[in-house]
Amino acid sequence: xxxxxxxxxxxxxxxxxxxxxxxxxxxxxxxxxxxxxxxxxxxxxxxxxxxxxxxxxxxxxxxxxxxxxxxxxxxxxxxxxxxxxxxxxxxxxxxxxxxxxxxxxxxxxxxxxxxxxxxxxxxxxxxxxxxxxxxxxxxxxxxxxxxxxxxxxxxxxxxxxxxxxxxxxxxxxxxxxxxxxxxxxxxxxxxxxxxxxxxxxxxxxxxxxxx
Numbered sequence: 001x002x003x004x005x006x007x008x009x010x011x012x013x014x015x016x017x018x019x020x021x022x023x024x025x026x027x028x029x030x031x032x033x034x035x036x037x038x039x040x041x042x043x044x045x046x047x048x049x050x051x052x053x054x055x056x057x058x059x060x061x062x063x064x065x066x067x068x069x070x071x072x073x074x075x076x077x078x079x080x081x082x083x084x085x086x087x088x089x090x091x092x093x094x095x096x097x098x099x100x101x102x103x104x105x106x107x108x109x110x111x112x113x114x115x116x117x118x119x120x121x122x123x124x125x126x127x128x129x130x131x132x133x134x135x136x137x138x139x140x141x142x143x144x145x146x147x148x149x150x151x152x153x154x155x156x157x158x159x160x161x162x163x164x165x166x167x168x169x170x171x172x173x174x175x176x177x178x179x180x181x182x183x184x185x186x187x188x189x190x191x192x193x194x195x196x197x198x199x200x201x202x203x204x205x206x207x208x209x210x211x
Contacts, residue, residue: 027068027070028071030137033133051186141156162196172184
């Protein structure tokens with residue numbers, strides 16, 4: 001198990017500690033938005049039988065878990081703990097992997113039951129807002145991750161960017177549902193599952209953090 005020794009390099013500097021506080025504050029703000037986003041997305045998704053929208057709402061819950069992990073990581077004595085960073089990175093990877101099998105099983109169930117997504121104005125509105133707001137959060141967190149040398153912060157930022165990209169895909173799918181292209185919805189859900197599995201693997205290995 002990784003030890004709990006404190007970083008002996010830039011982590012002790014005032015600039016590093018300010019960046020750590022900024023990462024924690026951004027994660028708290030993200031949690032507030034994701035709570036609303038997930039609730040609205042899931043409600044609209046179940047009403048519209050949109051497995052892609054449901055999956056997107058579920059991914060917001062996974063993102064919320066990632067934000068909680070980063071808040072935990074940069075609170076109290078854990079702020080300067082190498083062991084806390086290691087555990088946070090592993091927990092973040094697991095949060096990605098939780099989503100993938102759920103989406104695949106849900107797609108299979110809906111196809112077997114003959115469910116088809118129907119247009120939803122609320123789903124279109126909430127995904128459009130996320131498409132605009134999430135890139136700014138994700139890029140800010142990845143910049144902080146480079147300053148903090150924190151894979152956990154980078155992983156959370158990546159989840160925010162994935163959320164924005166999938167929001168765009170789900171938004172296109174919801175629009176195409178209005179012209180009868182029902183199959184786009186399950187395809188988007190399966191694509192989201194694949195992305196979650198890949199990013200979980202990258203987070204577990206610590207890839208793509210601070211370059």
